[in-house]
Amino acid sequence: MRKILFVLLVLGLMIGCSSKEAIDEVSQEATQPQEEVVAEETKVIKPETVAVAEDKPVAAVKPEIKKEDVITLPAVKEKDAPKKEEPKKETAVSLSDSINVIYMTRPGDYLTKIALNEYGRASVWRMIWNWNYEKIGENPNRIYPYQEYDLKKPRELAKPVKYDLYDYVVNEGESLWSIANKEYGNNYSWVVILRDNFDLLGNNYDVLEPGMVLKLRTRLY
Numbered sequence: 001m002r003k004i005l006f007v008l009l010v011l012g013l014m015i016g017c018s019s020k021e022a023i024d025e026v027s028q029e030a031t032q033p034q035e036e037v038v039a040e041e042t043k044v045i046k047p048e049t050v051a052v053a054e055d056k057p058v059a060a061v062k063p064e065i066k067k068e069d070v071i072t073l074p075a076v077k078e079k080d081a082p083k084k085e086e087p088k089k090e091t092a093v094s095l096s097d098s099i100n101v102i103y104m105t106r107p108g109d110y111l112t113k114i115a116l117n118e119y120g121r122a123s124v125w126r127m128i129w130n131w132n133y134e135k136i137g138e139n140p141n142r143i144y145p146y147q148e149y150d151l152k153k154p155r156e157l158a159k160p161v162k163y164d165l166y167d168y169v170v171n172e173g174e175s176l177w178s179i180a181n182k183e184y185g186n187n188y189s190w191v192v193i194l195r196d197n198f199d200l201l202g203n204n205y206d207v208l209e210p211g212m213v214l215k216l217r218t219r220l221y
Contacts, residue, residue, distance in 0.1 A: 098152040102161060104221065107145040107186070111136075118151060127152075146191050146220075164218040165196070172210040183216055192220060 103114065111125035118124075129140045132149045136142070168183065180190035194205055197214050 097155055099155055099158050100150045101153045101158050103149045103151045104192075105143055105145050105147045105149060106221070107188075109145065110143050111140050114149075114151075118153075145186075146189050148195075165215045166218060168214045168216045170208045170210055170212040170214060174208055174210075176205055176208070179214070179216075184220055189220060192217065 103118065105114070111128055112122040115124035115128055116122045125140070128149065128151065129136055131152065135147060135149065168179065170179070176190040176193050177187050180193055181187045184192070193214060193216065194201060196217065200212075200214070
């Protein structure tokens with residue numbers, strides 16, 4: 001009987017100890033801080049990486065030409081086609097078979113310009129200077145308008161220059177300077193009036209008498 005009671009007592013102690021350990025384990029779990037749990041719940045979930053396609057140039061697409069968009073242009077006629085300007089032909093200068101032609105200088109003229117316009121070669125300016133050295137002087141760059149120069153041209157190309165004249169009655173207070181500006185549009189062309197009327201005026205051209213009749217050109221050139 002005593003053995004049975006002893007056995008029961010030992011079993012009871014064993015059961016009590018095991019239950020106590022279980023209770024202690026539960027209590028320990030209950031009293032543990034919830035850092036790990038919270039950390040697990042509040043774990044930041046990174047968004048999934050989305051692949052973004054790189055911007056690539058779009059190939060140019062040639063627009064489709066529709067039939068109704070086509071415009072037919074009329075054919076260019078031969079007479080309407082622009083014509084190419086032919087270079088000015090050079091004029092041969094031969095002293096043996098040439099005659100003098102009077103050339104009156106214009107505002108803005110210079111020897112190379114005259115040579116190019118009259119002979120097609122700017123290098124002829126030295127010959128023009130030589131032919132008119134007494135009028136031009138030592139400085140070939142000093143050219144005055146409305147001067148008369150001698151140019152040599154082949155006989156078959158030389159054309160005499162003729163001017164139509166009209167009568168001009170001088171008014172009181174007028175001078176060659178004012179008449180030139182009035183009739184020719186340039187005061188410096190007064191020397192042209194003087195040359196054309198030198199037999200009448202002579203060296204007394206500074207004072208004009210009212211009623212005097214002068215001969216004026218219908219055109220200067």
